[in-house]
Amino acid sequence: MNESRHKPPASRETGIKLVAPAPAHERAGEIRFVPMKRERTPRLDVLVLNPPSPDGDLFLRDIARVGRRTRDGIIWPQTALAQIGAVMQQAGYTVAVVDAIGLGMTWAEFEQYMWQHKPRYMIIHATAPTLTNDMRTTFVGKAVGTISMAIGTHVTPMTRETLEAYPTLDIVVRGEPEMTILDVVRTIDRVVQETKELETVEVGNAELRAPWRKMPFPDASYLTTRGRFLGVRPQTIARALRETQGVGFRDEHGEVRINPDRPFIANLDDLPIPLHEQLPWQKYKVPIVGGPYTFVLTSRGCPAGCRYCIKHVTYQSSVRHRSPDHVLKELHLLKAMGLHHVHFEADLFTVQKEFVHDLCNAIIKDGIKIRWSCNSRVDFVDEAELRLMKQAGCFMIAWGLESGSEAVLKRARKGTTVQRIREAIHWSHQAGIKNWGYFIIGLPGETVETIQQTIALAKSLPVDIALFHIATPYPGTPFYYEAVANGWIEMNQWEDYDMYSHTVLNYPHLSSKDLEYWARRAAREWSLRPRPILTFLRGAANPDTLGSLVRIGVNHLKWMGGSLREA
Numbered sequence: 001m002n003e004s005r006h007k008p009p010a011s012r013e014t015g016i017k018l019v020a021p022a023p024a025h026e027r028a029g030e031i032r033f034v035p036m037k038r039e040r041t042p043r044l045d046v047l048v049l050n051p052p053s054p055d056g057d058l059f060l061r062d063i064a065r066v067g068r069r070t071r072d073g074i075i076w077p078q079t080a081l082a083q084i085g086a087v088m089q090q091a092g093y094t095v096a097v098v099d100a101i102g103l104g105m106t107w108a109e110f111e112q113y114m115w116q117h118k119p120r121y122m123i124i125h126a127t128a129p130t131l132t133n134d135m136r137t138t139f140v141g142k143a144v145g146t147i148s149m150a151i152g153t154h155v156t157p158m159t160r161e162t163l164e165a166y167p168t169l170d171i172v173v174r175g176e177p178e179m180t181i182l183d184v185v186r187t188i189d190r191v192v193q194e195t196k197e198l199e200t201v202e203v204g205n206a207e208l209r210a211p212w213r214k215m216p217f218p219d220a221s222y223l224t225t226r227g228r229f230l231g232v233r234p235q236t237i238a239r240a241l242r243e244t245q246g247v248g249f250r251d252e253h254g255e256v257r258i259n260p261d262r263p264f265i266a267n268l269d270d271l272p273i274p275l276h277e278q279l280p281w282q283k284y285k286v287p288i289v290g291g292p293y294t295f296v297l298t299s300r301g302c303p304a305g306c307r308y309c310i311k312h313v314t315y316q317s318s319v320r321h322r323s324p325d326h327v328l329k330e331l332h333l334l335k336a337m338g339l340h341h342v343h344f345e346a347d348l349f350t351v352q353k354e355f356v357h358d359l360c361n362a363i364i365k366d367g368i369k370i371r372w373s374c375n376s377r378v379d380f381v382d383e384a385e386l387r388l389m390k391q392a393g394c395f396m397i398a399w400g401l402e403s404g405s406e407a408v409l410k411r412a413r414k415g416t417t418v419q420r421i422r423e424a425i426h427w428s429h430q431a432g433i434k435n436w437g438y439f440i441i442g443l444p445g446e447t448v449e450t451i452q453q454t455i456a457l458a459k460s461l462p463v464d465i466a467l468f469h470i471a472t473p474y475p476g477t478p479f480y481y482e483a484v485a486n487g488w489i490e491m492n493q494w495e496d497y498d499m500y501s502h503t504v505l506n507y508p509h510l511s512s513k514d515l516e517y518w519a520r521r522a523a524r525e526w527s528l529r530p531r532p533i534l535t536f537l538r539g540a541a542n543p544d545t546l547g548s549l550v551r552i553g554v555n556h557l558k559w560m561g562g563s564l565r566e567a
Contacts, residue, residue, distance in 0.1 A: 043118045043119065044095075044117040044119040044120070045094040045095065045121065046088045046119060046121045046185065047098060048081045048084050048088075048095065048096070048123045049081070050101050050102070051100055051124055051126075051130070051134045051136075052109075052110050053100070053101055053130075054133035074285065074286050075101065075102055075284050076284070077102075077279065077284045078097070078125075078279055079279070079294060079297065080274075080297075081099065082274035083274040083297070084181060086272040086274050087179070087182055087271065087272060088185070089272075090272045097279060098113070099279055102283045102284065103283070104283075114140050114143075114146070118144045120145075120146065120231075121149065121185055122137065122138075122146045122148045124138070124150050125151055125152050126150045126155050127152055127154055128495070129495055130495070131493075131495060132493070132495065135168070138166060141168070144231075145231030145232075146231060147170050147232055147237065149172070150162065150169055150172050151177045151181075153310050153313050153474065153476070154475065154494070155173075156172075157313055159248035159258050160248065163248055163249070163250065164256055171184060171237070171241070172249070174258075174261055175246060175262065175264075176262070176264055176265060178265065178271060179262065183245070183246075183262075184241065184244060187240045188232060188236070188240045234254075237249060237250075244259060245263075246259065246261050264315065264318065268299070268300065273333060274330075276294060276333065276334060276339075277337065281339060289373075292338075292339060292341065294334065294341075296327060296330055296331065296343070296344055296345060296372075297345050298327060298359070299347070299348075299349070299351060299355070300314075300315040300319070300320050300346070301316060301317060301318045301320055301351075302315070302319065302347035302348040303319060304348065304377065306400075306412055306413055306415075307444075307478040307479045308440070308471060308473070308479040309477065310474055311347050312477050313477065314347075319348075319351050319352065324358045324359040325362065327344075327359060328366060331370055332368065334370075335369075341370070342370060343374065348375065348377060350376045350381050350385070356385060361388075363393060370393055371393050372394055373394065373395060373398065374389075374397055374398070375397065375400070376399060377416065378401070378416055378425070379415060379416045381424055381428075383430075386428050386433060389431070390431045394433055395434060396433060396434040396436055398436040398438065399421075399428075399436065399437050401421055401425075401437045401438060401439055401457075402439060403439065403443060403446075403450065403453070404418060404454035405418075407445055408445050408446055411445040412443050412479075421457070422461065425462060434464045434465075435461070435462060435463040435464055435465075436466075437458060437463035437466045437467070439467065439522070440468075440470075441468055441469065441470055441515055442471035442507075443479075444479070446471070447510070448518070459525065459529065462531075466523075466526045467523075468522040468526075469519070470503040470505065470515050470516065471503070471515075472497060473489060488505055488506060490504060503515050
């Protein structure tokens with residue numbers, strides 16, 4: 001046998017001898033791929049997720065609203081996510097609705113959940129104040145092969161910016177999400193199935209595998225994962241979504257593409273009842289309510305033209321209602337679960353008198369005993385309507401009152417007057433309904449004088465709770481475009497968009513610090529009076545509300561005191 005064949009040749013240029021690699025069984029310590037048994041547990045089809053909190057604090061999120069940190073102890077029901085889950089389950093997919101905020105789920109627990117269930121699709125609700133935190137879920141999703149979709153009032157107007165900033169996010173679902181998400185999942189699944197037999201892409205570096213290359217590895221694919229990509233390839237997603245309405249995604253070249261928006265769902269009765277049973281509904285609390293509560297959708301859309309309102313991004317001006325019978329069916333389901341308090345969720349509950357009358361009369365005729373709240377505008381109610389609402393079980397109305405200045409109301413296109421505010425709140429109070437007043441400090445045209453007018457109005461009204469928000473120009477609203485054009489926004493990151501802890505607004509005559517000071521001062525001036533203190537004490541006498549009211553009181557005092565000490 002000629003042993004020279006086994007000696008590596010010397011380089012003709014350098015004279016350096018090349019040493020042949022030892023046989024594979026002699027190379028101790030080499031890390032090689034060892035085939036493992038495939039997982040036997042079926043993967044979850046769809047995870048609908050309210051992501052964990054960045055820091056353990058409570059954050060309020062809803063896909064038709066904006067997100068914010070709460071100082072009032074409220075935990076918002078995630079009925080909108082349960083609605084998406086119901087649509088997907090009805091279509092035959094396995095579904096889990098996880099409200100990490102309501103559950104108090106930590107990031108470590110979330111990551112463990114993802115590795116255990118490996119969802120094929122994940123729908124996350126992303127908001128501006130928690131954006132980077134929310135996108136962290138997509139990083140975990142990539143590791144387990146999950147296709148991630150983001151929904152909400154921030155990613156809809158900021159689709160391109162979000163996809164470009166967060167490469168682990170696959171898809172943005174814009175606007176009304178239910179049917180778009182179903183279309184996305186069905187389309188990608190179909191395209192994956194169609195192309196499965198055609199995919200012949202080899203794993204590993206072709207340069208290393210080429211037979212003419214003399215490399216010191218007998219099989220270059222040992223350097224790879226030796227298997228198919230766990231999820232769906234980005235190119236496949238891009239091919240599938242070319243014609244899908246209502247989405248933003250990356251094309252085959254990695255460029256962000258935004259397709260035309262999908263028309264709104266014509267008949268809301270076509271939507272199945274949300275998967276309330278998958279929500280931690282026992283944890284959902286709100287001040288004054290003696291027990292758990294949840295949201296029940298009644299309509300989408302609002303014809304009003306308020307320039308700061310997020311409805312410009314979501315359901316816009318066309319109004320669509322569920323039928324009273326469909327709403328009543330859901331109320332009976334909730335009653336059977338043990339829920340006796342609901343908030344009728346709508347852009348404007350009292351937008352159509354005929355619907356309000358039909359629903360109230362249906363509740364009265366049915367005899368179901370349930371306490372409910374709603375939102376309203378002072379120019380969309382009358383005395384008789386409020387008395388009927390009370391008879392049907394309405395115990396509280398959340399009013400968007402905004403300002404005590406006629407000039408500020410007019411510039412914001414609120415469509416009402418201070419006199420009308422006084423009348424409607426008085427009617428509601430006389431009907432025996434509690435009033436929750438929302439005020440905004442810092443709308444365009446605001447001055448110290450107009451802020452003082454707002455404080456004076458709030459103190460003069462029979463409202464049981466008053467919250468003073470700092471005006472926030474959310475992307476997609478007319479207020480946002482006005483603020484950008486005038487240079488009123490001062491921010492470093494989207495997380496600065498938190499209307500409670502601080503503000504991105506910085507007017508030439510009212511700085512962000514000024515606005516924060518006046519919001520706290522307004523809350524203090526309103527709260528530290530006999531009437532609000534009496535309301536608090538009455539609520540504290542109820543064991544069901546005592547704990548939450550104490551927390552709210554402590555949080556309010558801390559919040560109110562901070563800026564005032566700095567001023």
